[in-house]
Amino acid sequence: NPTRTGLLLTLQEMGARIDxxxxxxxxxxxxxxxxxxxxxxxxxxxxxxxxxxxIDEYPVLAVAASFAEGETLMEG
Structure with a gap:
């Protein structure tokens, strides 16, 4: 669903290998x-x-960010 792709896009920007x-x-x-x-x-x-x-995936992003190198800033 195009309105629910924010987590996928963000994880890919973080370097996640998602196909x-x-x-x-x-x-x-x-x-x-x-x-x-x-x-x-x-x-x-x-x-x-x-x-x-x-919006519903911010907790999942927080977990991924805790394992990422460097700082992750979530606004909004």
Whole structure:
């Protein structure tokens, strides 16, 4: 779902190796499978305008950020 991709985009900006596999439409909504592989993460600044696309995923981002090298700033 394009309105729920903020976490995916942010993790990729942090260096996460995430591949989108088999994108398709199911039940009127865009979905895909993900292939995720180990990678070292680096801190990033998350722009406030991205918050609506990942509001429920901030706790997951906080966990990832705790393992990242450097500082991660989340605003919004």
């Amino acid at each position: 989108i596999v088999d994108p398709r439409n199911e039940g009127g909504e865009d979905v895909a499978d993900l292939r995720v592989r180990y990678s070292e993460l680096k801190g990033v600044a998350v722009p406030p305008e991205r918050a609506p696309t990942m």
